Amino acid sequence: MPTPAKAEWIDELADKLQRSKAGVLLQTQGLKVSEITDFRRKLGASKAELQVVKNTLLRIAAERAKVQGLEPILAGQTTLALGYDDEVTVARLVSDYARTQKIIVIKGGILERRLISPDQVDSLAKTPPRAQLQAQLVGSLQGPAASLVNLFSAPLRDLVYVLQARADQLGGAGA
Secondary structure, eight states, X not given: OOOHHHHHHHHHHHHHHHHOSEEEEEEOTTOOHHHHHHHHHHHHHTTEEEEEEOHHHHHHHHHHTTOBSOGGGXXXXXXXXXXXXXXXXXXXXXXXXXXXXXXXXXXXEEETTEEEOHHHHHHHHXXXXXXXXXXXXXXXXXXXXXXXHHHHHHHHHHHHHHHHHHXXXXXXXXX
């Protein structure tokens, strides 16, 4: 049975896991306090947070939040980065920081309450932002519709051009 302070912390962590869009579990052992503080600031600017957690407490909080499959990677020191805005931002920030700091090891991620592999976290980090994906979708839907409208209006437009040319020809002859 956890102490009252730990029980409160577990409830808070379970709430954060439920509210988060995505999370990344990583090992930050060997980083200096200043480097972790800098990393926290970068995450905080993007409405994400970084927390060093005890594996047992994280396992209990994950069970309460109905996050599945974390047990295999809960070994050693674990740091949890949670993103609340969108799924891609936290993965991108952690992946970029892991490339600059070779000490950081990405253990896995949490997406839609399930564990994802480090390769999937990297793939998620390479995904374009939501606004860009929406723009691409609208463009791909608009393209065929615009082509269809252009196809149906071409004969009428061509007729108008022929009539305009003939009118110019007749108007030029009369002057």
